[in-house]
Amino acid sequence: MLVKLFGKSLEELKNIALELGLPAYAGKQLAEWIYRKGIAGFDGMTNLSKKARALLASRYELGLHEPLDVQESADGTKKYLFQGTPGKFIETAYIPEGERGTVCVSSQVGCKMGCLFCMTGKQGFQGNLSAGEILNQYRSIPEWKQLTNIVYMGMGEPLDNLHEVLKSLEILTSPWGFALSPRRITVSTIGITPAMLEFLNKSEVHLAVSLHSPFEEERRKLIPVQQVYPFREVLDEIRSWDFGRQRRVSFEYILFKGYNDTPAHVNELSRILQGIRCRINLIRFHPIPDTLLESPDEAAMQQFRDRINAKGITTTIRASRGQDIQAACGLLSTKKLLQNG
Ligand code: SF4
Numbered sequence: 614m615l616v617k618l619f620g621k622s623l624e625e626l627k628n629i630a631l632e633l634g635l636p637a638y639a640g641k642q643l644a645e646w647i648y649r650k651g652i653a654g655f656d657g658m659t660n661l662s663k664k665a666r667a668l669l670a671s672r673y674e675l676g677l678h679e680p681l682d683v684q685e686s687a688d689g690t691k692k693y694l695f696q697g698t699p700g701k702f703i704e705t706a707y708i709p710e711g712e713r714g715t716v717c718v719s720s721q722v723g724c725k726m727g728c729l730f731c732m733t734g735k736q737g738f739q740g741n742l743s744a745g746e747i748l749n750q751y752r753s754i755p756e757w758k759q760l761t762n763i764v765y766m767g768m769g770e771p772l773d774n775l776h777e778v779l780k781s782l783e784i785l786t787s788p789w790g791f792a793l794s795p796r797r798i799t800v801s802t803i804g805i806t807p808a809m810l811e812f813l814n815k816s817e818v819h820l821a822v823s824l825h826s827p828f829e830e831e832r833r834k835l836i837p838v839q840q841v842y843p844f845r846e847v848l849d850e851i852r853s854w855d856f857g858r859q860r861r862v863s864f865e866y867i868l869f870k871g872y873n874d875t876p877a878h879v880n881e882l883s884r885i886l887q888g889i890r891c892r893i894n895l896i897r898f899h900p901i902p903d904t905l906l907e908s909p910d911e912a913a914m915q916q917f918r919d920r921i922n923a924k925g926i927t928t929t930i931r932a933s934r935g936q937d938i939q940a941a942c943g944l945l946s947t948k949k950l951l952q953n954g
Contacts, residue, residue, distance in 0.1 A: 617676025618647055618669075619752070620745020622780060623789050633668050635661075644789045647675065651752070676745055677753050680705070690935030693754055697722050697746060701739050704768055705750040707760075708934050715762040718750040720778050721769025726803060729835050730825075730867060732901045733768040742769070744780035751785070763793070765800040766821070772800075772808035782816045795819075796859055803836050804847035813854055819861040821894070822847060826873045827881035835873075845885070852888050862889065867896045870909040874917050883924035893921060893928040899936060 618626070626647075627640030639661060646658045654675060655666045680693040681702075695703040706717040723736040751763055763785065765771040771778045778800065784790040785798060795817040802809060803823045813820065824844060826832040833839040851862055864886070868874050882893070895918055898908040909917070914930055921928040 615674040617745055618673050619676035620743055620748055622783060635665055641789055648784060648790045649792055678749055679753055684938040686935040686938045688934055692935060692938050695750060707754055707756050713761045714756055714759045715764060716751050716754060716760050717764050717767050718747055719767030719769055720747055720765055720771040720774050724769045725773060726770050727837050730898060730906055741774040741777060744777045747781040748784060761797060763798045770803060772802045772805045772812055775808045775811060779815050782818055803838055804842055804844055806842045806846050806850060810850060817860060821863045821865055824864045825867050827878060827885050848885060863892045863894055865894050865896060867898050868909050868914055868917060869898055870907040874909050874913060879920040882921060883926060886926060893926055895928060895930045897933045
């Protein structure tokens with residue numbers, strides 16, 4: 614079986630070059646061709662000899678994969694489905710917004726965390742994605758050259774697949790890789806404290822933490838991992854971390870009608886976030902099958918936003934995109950699994 618080159622680090626590519634009897638600098642040339650120059654096959658690697666290219670092709674493949682399927686929303690949002698290892702499907706969303714183009718990548722197939730409101734959580738855990746599988750979602754959508762932002766907010770908990778996520782971030786931001794600014798990338802987590810500290814140490818990209826309630830017991834019902842990694846611990850670590858001027862921390866807050874949208878929640882949120890330079894993104898809940906949770910109406914969401922803003926925390930409502938294509942993570946791949954099952 615041919616080994617995939619896409620998703621390999623510079624160190625790994627240098628070793629491959631040496632194994633093939635090429636000089637180590639050929640590893641850097643390979644990295645440049647694969648990532649920044651974005652070639653689709655070995656033939657395009659014109660600064661490698663014909664012999665070297667033939668040798669490469671005998672043992673390796675580039676390892677890029679086109680999406681299997683795409684659904685497009687009336688608002689331009691697209692949801693791509695990629696084939697993972699057999700029987701596993703990876704979802705990726707592309708979200709155009711004026712000058713911006715954002716890709717939302719998955720880091721796992723399914724998820725172990727079992728959050729109450731999440732379709733991916735209901736699928737259970739099926740596997741981690743490799744750095745190559747994560748990056749392929751960025752590189753293999755037709756819009757990849759127009760992308761301005763990458764968010765790790767698709768299927769899975771990125772910090773539960775820390776090694777591959779960090780490797781993918783290294784490839785995205787290194788000069789020998791895609792050379793993207795870390796300021797264009799955000800990783801979202803439900804707050805796994807030890808992994809979050811390692812992530813903060815080893816990368817420079819933005820952090821988004823899913824909060825969804827400022828009350829412990831209530832949050833535990835929504836996000837069971839609260840029991841193991843209480844948000845107070847997560848917030849203490851964030852409070853003591855030096856994010857510098859450029860790196861951003863934000864909190865994600867899905868609003869559930871009559872559950873986490875009261876004035877008491879506003880007061881408690883502003884209390885627990887004291888001393889943290891951050892913003893809050895309010896997210897509209899898109900109902901999933903078999904849940905009693907509902908979204909408040911637009912006026913109630915705006916009122917909640919205004920109340921937190923009045924407390925001095927910048928808060929915005931994230932625009933709902935792709936509702937008509939069921940952009941809620943996990944729905945598309947669950948359907949595909951059912952079809953194939
Ligand atoms: S919300 Fe995120 S962490 Fe929770 S089950 Fe869904 S994918 Fe996993």
